[in-house]
Amino acid sequence: MIACENLTKRFGHFTAVDHVSFTVSKGSIFGFLGPNGSGKSTVIRMLCGLLEPSDGRATISGHDVARETDRIKSLIGYMSQKFSLYDELTVHENLMFYGRLYGLSGAGLLQRRDELVALAHLEPYLHRRAGLLSGGWRQRLAMVCALVHKPSVLFLDEPTAGIDPVARRELWDLLFEFSSIGMTLFVTTHYMDEAERCSHVGYIYTSKLVVCGEPDDLKQLPVVNPPGTKRLDVTCDHVTVGLQAVRRLPGVRTATVFGQSMHLLVEESISEQFIRERLDGVGIHQTDIRPIAPSLEDVFVALTNRNSGDGK
Amino acid sequence: MKLLFRGFNAILYKEFLVVLRDPLTLFFMFFPPLIEMIAFGYALDNDVKHMAMVVLNEDRTVESRQLIDRFVNTQTFRVVGEVQSVDEMAAAIRRGKAYIGLQIPPNFTRDLHAGRNAQVQVLIDGSSSTIASSALNTALGVSFRESVFRLLGETGRRELPVEVRPQILFNPAMRSPNFFVPGVIGVVLQIATTFATAMSLVRERERGTLEQLLVSPLSRWGLMLGKLVPYLCIGMVMASGLIAIMNWLFHVPIAGSLSALFAGIVVYIFCLLSLGLLVSTRAQNQIQALQMSMVFIMPSVFFSGFIFPRETMPWIFYAIGSLLPTTYFIELARAVILRGASLADFWQHLVILAGMGLALFALCALRFRKKIG
Numbered sequence A: 001m002i003a004c005e006n007l008t009k010r011f012g013h014f015t016a017v018d019h020v021s022f023t024v025s026k027g028s029i030f031g032f033l034g035p036n037g038s039g040k041s042t043v044i045r046m047l048c049g050l051l052e053p054s055d056g057r058a059t060i061s062g063h064d065v066a067r068e069t070d071r072i073k074s075l076i077g078y079m080s081q082k083f084s085l086y087d088e089l090t091v092h093e094n095l096m097f098y099g100r101l102y103g104l105s106g107a108g109l110l111q112r113r114d115e116l117v118a119l120a121h122l123e124p125y126l127h128r129r130a131g132l133l134s135g136g137w138r139q140r141l142a143m144v145c146a147l148v149h150k151p152s153v154l155f156l157d158e159p160t161a162g163i164d165p166v167a168r169r170e171l172w173d174l175l176f177e178f179s180s181i182g183m184t185l186f187v188t189t190h191y192m193d194e195a196e197r198c199s200h201v202g203y204i205y206t207s208k209l210v211v212c213g214e215p216d217d218l219k220q221l222p223v224v225n226p227p228g229t230k231r232l233d234v235t236c237d238h239v240t241v242g243l244q245a246v247r248r249l250p251g252v253r254t255a256t257v258f259g260q261s262m263h264l265l266v267e268e269s270i271s272e273q274f275i276r277e278r279l280d281g282v283g284i285h286q287t288d289i290r291p292i293a294p295s296l297e298d299v300f301v302a303l304t305n306r307n308s309g310d311g312k
Numbered sequence B: 001m002k003l004l005f006r007g008f009n010a011i012l013y014k015e016f017l018v019v020l021r022d023p024l025t026l027f028f029m030f031f032p033p034l035i036e037m038i039a040f041g042y043a044l045d046n047d048v049k050h051m052a053m054v055v056l057n058e059d060r061t062v063e064s065r066q067l068i069d070r071f072v073n074t075q076t077f078r079v080v081g082e083v084q085s086v087d088e089m090a091a092a093i094r095r096g097k098a099y100i101g102l103q104i105p106p107n108f109t110r111d112l113h114a115g116r117n118a119q120v121q122v123l124i125d126g127s128s129s130t131i132a133s134s135a136l137n138t139a140l141g142v143s144f145r146e147s148v149f150r151l152l153g154e155t156g157r158r159e160l161p162v163e164v165r166p167q168i169l170f171n172p173a174m175r176s177p178n179f180f181v182p183g184v185i186g187v188v189l190q191i192a193t194t195f196a197t198a199m200s201l202v203r204e205r206e207r208g209t210l211e212q213l214l215v216s217p218l219s220r221w222g223l224m225l226g227k228l229v230p231y232l233c234i235g236m237v238m239a240s241g242l243i244a245i246m247n248w249l250f251h252v253p254i255a256g257s258l259s260a261l262f263a264g265i266v267v268y269i270f271c272l273l274s275l276g277l278l279v280s281t282r283a284q285n286q287i288q289a290l291q292m293s294m295v296f297i298m299p300s301v302f303f304s305g306f307i308f309p310r311e312t313m314p315w316i317f318y319a320i321g322s323l324l325p326t327t328y329f330i331e332l333a334r335a336v337i338l339r340g341a342s343l344a345d346f347w348q349h350l351v352i353l354a355g356m357g358l359a360l361f362a363l364c365a366l367r368f369r370k371k372i373g
Helices: A040-048 A069-073 A091-101 A104-119 A134-147 A165-180 A191-198 A217-218 A239-246 A272-281 A295-309 B006-022 B022-041 B062-073 B086-094 B110-114 B129-153 B176-208 B207-216 B220-248 B258-282 B286-303 B316-321 B325-340 B347-367
Strands: A002-011 A014-024 A031-032 A057-058 A076-079 A153-157 A183-191 A198-207 A208-213 A229-236 A252-258 A259-266 A287-291 B052-055 B076-081 B099-102 B122-126
Touching: A002 A040, A014 A040, A014 A057, A014 A198, A014 B076, A031 A040, A031 A165, A031 A191, A040 A057, A040 A153, A040 A183, A057 A165, A076 A134, A091 A104, A091 A134, A091 B006, A104 A165, A134 A153, A134 A165, A134 A272, A153 B099, A165 A183, A165 A191, A183 A191, A191 A229, A191 A295, A198 A217, A198 A295, A208 A217, A208 A295, A217 A295, A229 A239, A229 A272, A239 A252, A239 A259, A239 A272, B006 B022, B006 B220, B022 B176, B022 B220, B052 B062, B062 B076, B062 B099, B062 B110, B062 B129, B086 B099, B086 B122, B122 B129, B176 B207, B176 B220, B176 B258, B176 B286, B176 B325, B220 B258, B258 B286, B258 B325, B286 B316, B286 B325, B325 B347
Parallel strands: A014 A208, A031 A183, A031 A198, A076 A153, A153 A183, B052 B076, B052 B099
Antiparallel strands: A002 A014, A002 A057, A198 A208, A229 A259, A229 A287, A252 A259, B099 B122
16 A cells, blocks of 8 residues: 655755655555654654655555655645644534545535545534644544545654643554555654554664564564573552662563553573572562563664664 | 636635624724724824913013014014023023024114114024924024115115025925825824724734634635735725815825726735735734734834935835835825826836735745644
């Protein structure tokens, strides 16, 4: 559905996107991750025909995004990072505006508006100004505005930034609904739990695509699971004290706090008993240790470290 | 045609709603022009009347007092005080208490009666050239008239050998507002409309809504026209208000036909809005839009003939003036309002304005990049 080949964007001497290649198949939810300024939005903007690629090419349904810009406009919906609706207009008026923008009119326009309102459950807010909606509802409205012309690909640039967890979950439920009817979704996000929900993920770091694939496959990568190591979850009191103690142990490669527990990457030879004794020595007596699989975050941390030349 | 202006109806719908929903923007569109109009209309008054004058009368005779009366009777001067010395007179002018000093020497009446040249000294504050030249002309006029009538009395003739009987057409009272207010309308309309359109597109750029428009099949002609039409309507409402103020507050009669005047206004506003849009296609933020608009507004104030007559300008400023829509509008408006000219007399101005407007509009649609960055 989407195919990029060596897609590159340079702004003067700065390369914002450096030879990025990947494909997204129809009906998948592609999660695009990376820190701020890594080039996520630039990729989306090139795919939407808003920016001219400096090098390489990208196609959507076989249409070149740079040369057939007008053709792809009917295929794609785009929800930009900034809230991009008109605050002064009501929900109804925003929908009518976007409908007309895509050439709808009369009964067809009203019918489409009703469908979209029902889809996002916006009925109670129909005549409220967009500027007065809460974050979650604004995002829903923005999303259905981007769907007014029934696109086959929907690009969402950080759709859940700054909205509450409940709204975030509801938004994702909506995304799964779209996916189930065959729409392809391309989503950028900062949240690892959102990445876990995607059928495919790509990770971009300092303008380069570091990795791309299905989450489960990525977790099997050798770089994530170095030979002779295992991952452990250690739940205990005083996690921060424990972390200091564990970090100094020989054979512990990485140690990170996760709420009430720590995630350790340790050498195979290190026994759970050894860790338990060590923690006992710093006054932590209640410890619960179990082996775990790597998370996507572990995958990205491992890959980032390898890429920045820090092999530890 | 439908494809060329694709999305026009959507933009038009939205733009009207946004403009009407934003009372602050509307207020700032309407209020400053009204204030500017009233301020400019009152302040730009070249009619010099009742200038402060101090008198040093060393003669103290009936004749010398008559001479002072003659000065006062011109309505140009009023006596604000008597002084006792030339130094005191000069000090009064220096301090700004008076523009004019009139000194009548002790032997004025004696010389007059003896048939000698009776001299009177007038000191004029030259800081403001307009005031000074008006004072000078009036003072010379008074002395000339006085001399001629005395000579006439001596020869026994009753009438002047030559008399010019001026008849002033079109602005018989020679009131400054009649000259200035049509110009003020031109300048004030430019300030309001250019800013408004320049801001409207830049605001979309800043708020990120432009990006959303760019991924839609909206054509750039549709976008530009959709942005322009609502402001054209607002501009016309504003122009009507300004014309009404001119007529009722400043009592400037409209000699020509209103339809001719409004034909000129429509074309002029179209021209200004296109200029504003052109600014908005280049400016990245509202500050830039503001500064770029000022680049066009300042010359319009100085070189359009609004205050200073263009005919006396160095050729370079005259040439700059010829490039400004305001120049043509002010000429047209003055012709229609003051001289009752019909459009047939001034169709070239209308054609030039329309040509400028279309060229600017085409330029901004062509320059507008449907890409970002």
